[in-house]
Amino acid sequence: MFINKEKLTVEDQAILAKKAAKQTGLLSTEEKNKALLKLADMLEAHTEFILAENKTDLLTGREQGVDEAFLDRLALTRKRIVDFSNGLREVAKLEDPTGKILSSSILPNGLKVEKVSVPLGVIGMIYEARPNVTVDATGLALKAGNAIVLKGGSSALHSNKAIVEVMHKALTETKVPKEAVQFIESTNREAAQQLFTMKEHIDVLIPRGGGSLIRSVVNNATVPVLETGVGNCHLYIDEEADSAKALAILVNAKTERPAVCNAIETVIIHREWLTKYKDELIKTLFKHSITVHGDPSALSIIPDALPAEEGDWANEYLSLDIAMKVVDNVEEAIEHIEKYGTKHSEAIITENKETAQYFMKQVDASALYHNASTRFTDGGALGFGAEIGISTQKLHARGPMGLPALTTIKYLMVGNGQTR
Template sequence: MALVKKNELIEKAKSARTASQFLSVQSSAEKDQALHAIAVQLHTDSNIILEANRLDQERAKQNQMTPSLLDRLMLNEDRIDAMAAAVESLTKLPDPIGDELDHWDRPNGLHIQKIRVPIGVIGMVYEARPNVTVDAACLCLKTGNAVYLRGSASALETNKALVSTIKRALRQTKIPREAVQLLEDTRHETANQFFRLNGLIDVLIPRGSSRLIQTVIKQASVPVIETGAGNCHVYIDESANPEMATRIVLNAKTQRPSVCNAIETVIVSRKWFDRFGDVLIDTLRTAGVSCRIDPSAADKFPQLPTASEEDWATEYLDKIIAVKLVDTLQEAIDHINRYGTKHSESIISEDPAHVAAFFKAVDASTLYHNASTRFTDGEQFGFGAEIGISTQKLHARGPMGLNALTSIKYLIEGNGQIRE
């Protein structure tokens, strides 16, 4: 059995590598035709996909999966429609492959051109998020990359159905079906081998919990683009409009609590909280949010649990929020830089100097002023879809759309030059 599994791991990687070489020279029209076919096939196969997802959900409930993870796992007609629409939207975006990024001439007459090219084979490692299967496959196809998917056991049936749908669509096009591969062996020891497929996989992109991401970073020998957990914050400044601040915090926490751009802590100016804190807390609790209050306000809210050091560092992914009180903007910045995961942070303020200081000093991929963190998303940024949100500083940062899945190549034109 182990030999069969190892063969699956290696043979699919080799197939993806071969497909990537063919895919890298395909025209934009041929790639867009493939994406359109996938969007159509998702609708055609929706009943098959939903039945597979039902099996995964039943097993997940038996295994007592948390409500937030169940929400990530669950597909319905609306979510399939949204996936298909995201795929279709990619056909309307310009193909970055072949774009000239720069050019210049040297004194010796050489003309140097810098262009975008595909990376090659992208290895995706992710948890109970079936939408990632489609987003990753289609973003990679659009940029001329093959993709090797390693989802979690909890979504295996859904992922198998989705990849089968993609391959059925590709059968109608010039794009090789082997350009999209799914590792069906979800054992941890096989995953560790997957992380070390140097020469077959060019880069790994993990999406999921902090534990998953750190495991990939520590175990992989293949280069990793780190997508971060989302311990995100909204800071309510002393000058914040109370109605706006309350509305934004409520949206950032409750619109979809299980995703990485939902906030986990609201940091509040003590002066603002003294005037409007009751309304903020009541609004959150009415929406079903469990509030963990700063110890300094425990006397005012004896009915609420007190926030601990662990709460400041926790990504709840649930209807739970920690409430931190600060006396100054600098305290808020220091708290975010200590406990944040460099994902998304927001300031609600009418003070331009405070906004400028926040934007300059907070270390995160995406900063907001008077807006919800829930907009940190490839589709919301106009990227069509995203393959992840990078919290590192090399190659790509923030929502990763098409350009983040490219590398560069230098093309040099000469007329007989030799180096002396």
């Protein structure tokens, strides 16, 4: 049974969150850390309950015929529960992003000016299938002194309700008010639409999910939006790429977990490299059951490749499918990425440092890699503990958004009677 039994409207919940944010923003680092550790312990202690509720969502998803990529994002396991619990413990170890003096100066008139970091306030989180987002987003929000209003997708309703129930139980034993974590149970579209326009209660919206969800929030919200983006990520294998590195990174970036946003969807290959290493590439693709949607040059070399249509270059497959384009130089590769990329994560494999530097400078994306997999575009992998999303915009925050992205600034002026 869900703890919050009273039937609250979305606005009621936002008001409660706003009030709780005032309290959470005043807590010490130690008090917030103790709350995160309590959340982690309680979630692990209630693993069986959470998995049972997740099973209900998975059964519903299968009955509705959703694809395997979607089910993978929805599924929880004991390991995934341990992982997101450990993520909370890692966040507890991180430096508190609030109350930091970012700059300090004294004006000629003696007025002292300090710029300090402070919580954003109330974060509205709108997301789809992944129940782990419920935990990651909550942990980061609370550590940064915020409250959070969660609106998960209907496909993960039972999982999210179970997780929030456990978190509410944990918070009652801490200084963080349980009202700082609000979960909107309603599956009506109107509930999400309400969040879009409650500027008086919600300080920022963060959408996380597919392109249609993100576009809906960006196009309809009057509340400021921290925009996350879909991951049409590219891997460019240059003429001077080491074949072992290139193939290992291709396999990792495509197959390790194909249903996530930092998996590659298109591989761009220099014609000379492809001619030299085509047999090794074909063997690797076959071994890992990767289906190629190729341009004419790729079709002439890769057995059983499907002809790429225009939509393939922009497609976020989230599966073991990959688009393949053959180019004659790095400029062509960059031109293709600029046309079809989503400014998420792009990688180049080459032993030529000048070519790599040119690629890194010219490509416009939030995360760029030289001789490494795009799968590292992740808050946990980059040492942020957890992430609330990956921003592909350029204002306020860009790339994996950890704790600093959930703060804003406040100017504090101290004088001794100065007037202007």
